[in-house]
Amino acid sequence: MFYKIVCSLWLCLAVLTCSIDSSSSSSSSSFNNLAGYEGYTKYTVQHGDESAFQYMVDLQTNDTEVDFWLLTRNMSVLTVGPSHKPQLESRLLQLDVQYQTQPLMDLMASLEGNSTYAKEDEYEECQPGDCESDRPHSRKRRQARSFFSRFPRYHEILNFMSNLAARYPLYCRYESLGRSSEGRHIAALSISLNQRVRPRRVAYIQAATHGREWITTQTVLYLAYELLTNLRAFQRVLNDVEVFLVPLVNPDGYEYTHTTDRFWRKNRHRYAGLSCTGVDINRNFGNHWNYQGASQNHCSEVYSGTSPNSEPETAAVVRYLEFNRHRVKLSLDVHSFGKFIFYPYGYARNTVPPTVATLRSVALRAANQIGRYRGTRYTVGTSASILYEASGSLDDFAYGSLGIPLSYTLELPGEEFHVSPFDIIHVCKETFAGFIEFIRHVSLY
Numbered sequence: 001m002f003y004k005i006v007c008s009l010w011l012c013l014a015v016l017t018c019s020i021d022s023s024s025s026s027s028s029s030s031f032n033n034l035a036g037y038e039g040y041t042k043y044t045v046q047h048g049d050e051s052a053f054q055y056m057v058d059l060q061t062n063d064t065e066v067d068f069w070l071l072t073r074n075m076s077v078l079t080v081g082p083s084h085k086p087q088l089e090s091r092l093l094q095l096d097v098q099y100q101t102q103p104l105m106d107l108m109a110s111l112e113g114n115s116t117y118a119k120e121d122e123y124e125e126c127q128p129g130d131c132e133s134d135r136p137h138s139r140k141r142r143q144a145r146s147f148f149s150r151f152p153r154y155h156e157i158l159n160f161m162s163n164l165a166a167r168y169p170l171y172c173r174y175e176s177l178g179r180s181s182e183g184r185h186i187a188a189l190s191i192s193l194n195q196r197v198r199p200r201r202v203a204y205i206q207a208a209t210h211g212r213e214w215i216t217t218q219t220v221l222y223l224a225y226e227l228l229t230n231l232r233a234f235q236r237v238l239n240d241v242e243v244f245l246v247p248l249v250n251p252d253g254y255e256y257t258h259t260t261d262r263f264w265r266k267n268r269h270r271y272a273g274l275s276c277t278g279v280d281i282n283r284n285f286g287n288h289w290n291y292q293g294a295s296q297n298h299c300s301e302v303y304s305g306t307s308p309n310s311e312p313e314t315a316a317v318v319r320y321l322e323f324n325r326h327r328v329k330l331s332l333d334v335h336s337f338g339k340f341i342f343y344p345y346g347y348a349r350n351t352v353p354p355t356v357a358t359l360r361s362v363a364l365r366a367a368n369q370i371g372r373y374r375g376t377r378y379t380v381g382t383s384a385s386i387l388y389e390a391s392g393s394l395d396d397f398a399y400g401s402l403g404i405p406l407s408y409t410l411e412l413p414g415e416e417f418h419v420s421p422f423d424i425i426h427v428c429k430e431t432f433a434g435f436i437e438f439i440r441h442v443s444l445y
C-alpha cells in the first residue's frame with residue numbers, strides 16, 4: 001500500500017511538471033539531428049607557432065563556415081562543410097601545420113555503438129504494480145543509474161529536478177529563474193540544510209550554456225542527486241552553504257541539439273528578417289562585452305547579441321546573481337570539453353586578477369580531487385592564456401563585475417561532445433569530487 005501511494009505521488013509529480021513544459025516531449029530517437037552534416041569533415045590541427053594560432057582565432061571569430069569544437073594555443077578541433085574544404089586545406093598548407101581529418105559522419109557512426117539514445121527510463125513511468133515487487137531503495141538506485149547513462153530531454157530534466165524537490169522538501173527548493181527565448185523554464189534547485197534559520201553563503205553552479213555540451217547538465221544533476229541522497233555525509237558542507245544549481249541555462253539550444261542539429265551552440269533567438277539564429281550566451285554577459293573573441297555577425301558561433309544581457313537566458317542568470325551578489329561566493333560555469341579549469345580573466349591576456357593566488361590554489365585543489373577518482377588530469381589557468389581571449393563570459397562577469405571571489409569555468413573531459421553512456425556516470429562522479437572541493441571553500445568567505 002505504502003509503495004502504491006509513493007508511486008502514484010511520483011506519477012502525479014511527473015504529470016504536474018510536464019504541464020509547465022510547453023515543448024515537445026518526444027524522445028530523441030525520432031529525430032535526425034545530423035541531417036545536413038553529410039560531407040562534413042572533422043579536422044584535428046596541431047599549430048605550434050603564434051601565427052597559425054592567430055589564424056585559427058580569426059577563423060573562429062569571423063568565418064561562419066568553420067565550427068570550432070576546441071581551440072587551444074597548440075591545437076584545434078574543427079569541422080567544415082564540403083564546399084569550404086579546399087579553401088581551408090590550402091590555407092593549412094600555407095601555414096605549414098600538421099592535421100588529421102575524419103569524415104564527420106564516420107565519426108558519428110563509430111559513436112553510435114555507444115548510442116546516446118538509450119530508451120527513456122522509467123523515472124516517470126512507474127506503475128504501481130511494478131513497484132510492489134521492488135525494494136524502494138534498490139529501485140531508486142536503478143532509476144538513478146539509468147538516468148545517468150543517457151542524455152535526458154528537457155522535460156525529463158525538469159521532472160528529475162521537481163521530483164528531487166518533492167522528495168526532500170525540507171532541503172531542496174525547485175524554482176524557475178525565468179524563461180528562454182522560446183518560452184522554456186530556466187529551472188533551478190536550491191539545496192541547503194536549515195534554510196529557514198539564516199541566509200547562507202551561496203555556491204552557484206550552472207551548466208549547458210552551450211546547447212551541444214550535454215554532459216555538463218548531467219554532472220550538475222548528479223551533484224544534486226548525490227547531495228540529497230546522502231545528506232548526512234555532506235552535513236558539514238551544507239550547514240554553512242546553500243548550493244544553487246542551474247543545470248540547463250540554454251534549454252532551447254539543448255532541445256535543438258536533440259531534435260535538429262547535434263552541434264548547435266547558441267540560444268535560439270530569432271531575428272525578424274535575418275537568416276541566422278541565436279546568440280552565444282557566453283559572449284552576452286556585461287563585462288568587456290564584445291571586446292575580443294566575440295562577433296557582431298548574427299551568423300557567427302560567437303555572436304554576442306545586440307547589447308550586454310540582451311538574451312533572456314543571460315538576463316535570468318544575471319538577475320539571480322545580482323540579487324544575491326553579497327551571498328554568492330562561488331560561481332562555476334560548467335562547459336565541455338578539454339579538461340580545463342579556468343579562472344578570470346578570459347577577456348584579455350596579461351590581465352591578472354588581484355586574487356590570482358587564491359583562485360589558482362582552489363582550482364588546483366579541485367583538479368587534484370577530480371584526479372583521485374580515476375587519474376583524470378585537468379590543466380588550470382586563464383582561458384585567455386590556455387585557449388583564446390574571449391569577452392562577455394560568465395566567469396569574468398561574476399568576478400569582475402559582481403565581486404564574486406571564486407569564479408571559474410570548467411571544461412569537462414572528452415574528445416568531442418559525445419560521451420559514451422558507460423562513461424557518463426564516471427564523468428559525473430569525478431566531477432562531483434571537484435564540485436565538493438569548490439563548495440567547501442565557500443564557507444571560508
Ligand code: 0X9
Binds near residue numbers: 337384389393
Ligand atoms: O569559449 C567559451 O565560451 C568557453 N569554451 S567552449 O569551448 N565551451 O565554448 C570558454 C570560456 C572561458 N572564459 C572566458 N573566455 N572568459
Ligand code: ZN
Binds near residue numbers: 335336
Ligand atoms: Zn561551452
